[in-house]
Amino acid sequence: MDMHTGKPSTRGKTILITGATRGLGHQLALDLAADGATLLLHGRDSARLDEITAQVRTAAPGTAVRTYLADLADLDQVRAMAARLLDAEPRLDVLVNNAVVGAGADWTKRELSAQGYELRFAVNYLAPYVLTRALLPLLTSSAPSRVVNVASIGQAPVDFDDVMLEHAYDALHAYCRSKVALIMWTFDLAAELADRGVTANALHPAHLMDTPGVRDAGLEPAVGVEEGAQPTVRLITDPALESTNGRYFDRFTDSRAHDQTYDAAARARLATLTRSLVA
Structure with a gap:
């Protein structure tokens, strides 16, 4: 806890944020830098990574920032980035899997990852996994x-x-399916790590934040990105949530996710499929 502000402090903590160059990730980087965190910022565009690094250092001089370049649509690049992190970083207190592919401008356009998987399933679920x-x-x-x-x-x-939506493709539906897969895995990961001092939780940060992804999809933003950052920062920093594990939050509220996420048979089926896809 910061003795001056009364807020949870991230001083001394190392936090990795994927998708840190735009939208929610960009805001999280600025908010967490102000609280004294060491930031590991991921992006797939080196110029944008340089830009957010400069912004962080201007907003919070002296902040330690290190960047990691990778396209999460290629699982080989994800693995290579992880190897670089393991080689370079002495610790990692928080991993924020934030990077996302939204619906895009043409919802009928089915896109594939480098490994030939449906793009939203690959980036929004397989890459974090x-x-x-x-x-x-x-x-x-x-x-x-x-x-x-x-x-x-x-x-x-x-x-x-x-699973790869080869029939009657709809990008928004693909996005929504990828998020259910992410929540299902979050619950399984939480159970796996329960006795290892690592917690895993998922959240809906805010409805229709003003991000490039929302605007690209032709949707009308409802709230500023700052509103999504607040509940996300809370999950990252709040000492009261240190032992909270395997939960889904709708902003600040511990909530119920889609029914399928609580279906043990469906989660087991997803786990088996996932292992085969990333092998």
């Missing part, structure tokens, strides 16, 4: 530590007969 699993040794050695998965209130069940 691969990154987190690779970084578990560092998270565990830094315990107590946290994994915060940025999900959405937009949720649709995974259809195991058409």
Whole structure:
């Protein structure tokens, strides 16, 4: 706790934020820098990474910032980034899986990842899965530590007969399915790590934040990105939540996610599928 502000302090904490160059990730970087965190910022555009680094250092001089470049649509790049992190970083207190592919401007356009998987499923679910699993040794050695998965209130069940949405494609539906997969895995990860000092939680940060992804999809923003940052920062920093594990939050409220996320058989089926896809 910061004795001057009364806010939870991240001083001495190392926090990795994926998708840190735009939208929510950008705001999180600025907010957490102001609280004294060491920031590891991921992006897929080196110029944008340089820009957010400069902004952070202007807003909070002396902040330690290190950047990691990777395209999360390529799982090989995700693994390479994780290897660089493990080689360079002595600790990792919080991993924020924030990077996302939204619906895009053309909801009928089905796109694929480098490995040939449906793009939203790959970036919004498989990439966080691969990154987190690779970084578990560092998270565990830094315990107590946290994994915060940025999900959405937009949720649709995974259809195991058409996981890659090869029929009647709709990008917004693909996005909603990817977020259900992310929440399902969050619950499984939390159970796996329960006795290792690492917690895993998911949240819907805010409804229709003013982000490039929302605008690209042709949707009307309802709130500023600052509103989504507040509940996310709370999950990252609040000491009262240190032992909170395996939960889904709608902003600040511990809430119920889609029914499928509580279906043990569906989660087991997703886990088996995921292992085969990332092998």
